[in-house]
Amino acid sequence: MTNAFFFDDVTNIVENAYIRNITNIPLLLKGLNIHKSWFRALPALSFAINYHFHKLNVFGYHLVNLILHILSGILIFFISRNLFSLELEKRRPSELSGGQQQRVALARTLVIEPRLLLLDEPLNNLDAKLRIQMRHELVRIQRDLGITSIYVTHDQEEALTLSTRIAVMSKGIVVQVGTPKEIYENPKSQEVADFVGTSNFFRAQVVEEVEDRIRVRTEEGFLLIVGRQEGVSLGIGSNFLLNIRPESFQIFYPHEIPSDENRMEGIVRTSAYLGSLVQYEVEISGGKKVKVNLVNPRKKTLMKEGERVSLTFSPEDIVPIPLKG
Numbered sequence: 001m002t003n004a005f006f007f008d009d010v011t012n013i014v015e016n017a018y019i020r021n022i023t024n025i026p027l028l029l030k031g032l033n034i035h036k037s038w039f040r041a042l043p044a045l046s047f048a049i050n051y052h053f054h055k056l057n058v059f060g061y062h063l064v065n066l067i068l069h070i071l072s073g074i075l076i077f078f079i080s081r082n083l084f085s086l087e088l089e090k091r092r093p094s095e096l097s098g099g100q101q102q103r104v105a106l107a108r109t110l111v112i113e114p115r116l117l118l119l120d121e122p123l124n125n126l127d128a129k130l131r132i133q134m135r136h137e138l139v140r141i142q143r144d145l146g147i148t149s150i151y152v153t154h155d156q157e158e159a160l161t162l163s164t165r166i167a168v169m170s171k172g173i174v175v176q177v178g179t180p181k182e183i184y185e186n187p188k189s190q191e192v193a194d195f196v197g198t199s200n201f202f203r204a205q206v207v208e209e210v211e212d213r214i215r216v217r218t219e220e221g222f223l224l225i226v227g228r229q230e231g232v233s234l235g236i237g238s239n240f241l242l243n244i245r246p247e248s249f250q251i252f253y254p255h256e257i258p259s260d261e262n263r264m265e266g267i268v269r270t271s272a273y274l275g276s277l278v279q280y281e282v283e284i285s286g287g288k289k290v291k292v293n294l295v296n297p298r299k300k301t302l303m304k305e306g307e308r309v310s311l312t313f314s315p316e317d318i319v320p321i322p323l324k325g
Contacts, residue, residue, distance in 0.1 A: 102126060102134060110145065117142075117149040123158065135161050156196050160184065168192050186229070190321055193243045200290050202242040203323075206234050213315055218242065220285040224262050227315045234320060241321040246293040248317035251280065251303060254310045262318075264311040266290065268303045278302060282309060 096104065102122060109117065119138075123131045139162060142149050151162050159166050160180040167177045168191075176183060176192045187193035190201065204224070208215040214226050214234050226242065228234065257263060266284040280292040280303060292311060294300065303309055 103137075106138075106141070110141070110147070113145075114147060117147045119149060119151045121153050121155075123155075131158075138162060159196065166196075168195060170195075186319060187243065187321065189324075190241055190243075193319070193321060198246050198291055200244045200246065202244070203239065204242050204320075205239050206236050209236060216242070220288055222264055222285070224318065225315045226318045226320060229320055240323055243319040243321055244290075244313060244317060246279070246291040247295055248313045249290070249292040249311045250313065251282075251292055251294055252310050252312070253303075254308060257310045257312060259312075262313050262315060264290070266309060266311065268305050268307050268309055271303060271305055273297070273302070282311060284311075 102125070106122070122138075123134050126134060135158060151158070153159055153162075160183075163180055165177065166180055166183045167174050168183065169175065170191050176188050178186075183192065183196050187196065193199045193201075202218045202220065202222075204216040204218045204226075206214050207217050207223075210225070212228055214228065216224050216226055218224065224242070226234075234240065254265065264282075264284050266282040268280055269283050269289065270279075270281040272279040276296065278294040278297045280294065282290045282292055284290055290311065294302075
């Protein structure tokens with residue numbers, strides 16, 4: 001999300017080259033708050049009382065802070081009230097739906113005006129449609145309030161939708177940091193490409209250099225033209241991995257394609273119509289199965305299982321990834 005913070009050994013907050021060590025600062029003074037995936041509230045109290053009790057509980061250690069934050073919290077309260085109707089203020093937690101409970105939890109998290117908001121998979125317990133709605137709510141509130149936020153998720157769509165910068169972690173190590181577009185379109189490793197989005201991987205070797213492109217041969221025997229990628233050294237004889245996203249493919253019947261460049265032949269094994277797209281699984285040479293997405297299938301011919309098809313793709317849609325070791 002906006003102005004993402006980074007942690008140095010979990011002790012320093014780094015923001016725009018300003019470092020403040022928070023190791024020995026009491027938790028209540030760190031300026032942090034966290035919103036988790038599970039909902040926690042006082043079951044016998046209404047939403048409105050839960051909301052204000054949280055402010056009293058957090059800032060009761062200092063009367064001046066209490067007064068100042070209650071006054072400044074009025075603005076946040078009215079912003080958060082946009083998520084509720086007046087009827088909901090009197091309801092107890094057990095009388096709220098899952099989505100309403102998450103809204104209460106978010107309001108309680110925001111009320112203390114944290115400098116840094118940590119969101120730990122807060123939408124996990126919501127159904128699919130409500131998750132999408134709450135994503136937009138989170139983006140709107142975060143931008144309105146200007147609170148720097150770190151959002152932890154295993155949901156790739158949430159990461160791409162909510163973030164302005166993404167840090168992909170594997171086994172506790174940050175393996176790549178970048179904008180959603182950079183992470184999705186130019187992954188630096190197979191694990192990043194595989195985690196963020198769906199990928200088709202091909203092992204290949206460079207056999208020829210052609211101006212600003214290279215010609216490669218895959219293990220399956222396909223001869224492909226690949227666009228050069230900045231920062232990736234691809235000399236003749238070098239081995240690497242090709243990443244082709246499902247939406248990069250175009251699917252035709254074999255007789256419909258005029259060119260043999262970047263072409264694969266195969267048989268449709270499965271087909272799933274999802275309204276806005278059709279997902280195919282196509283078996284190509286050597287029994288390898290390729291995932292193909294036909295976007296906006298309206299008025300397009302839908303391939304049937306068992307039919308022979310041809311797949312084509314642009315050289316610029318192939319992303320070369322260095323092999324480990």
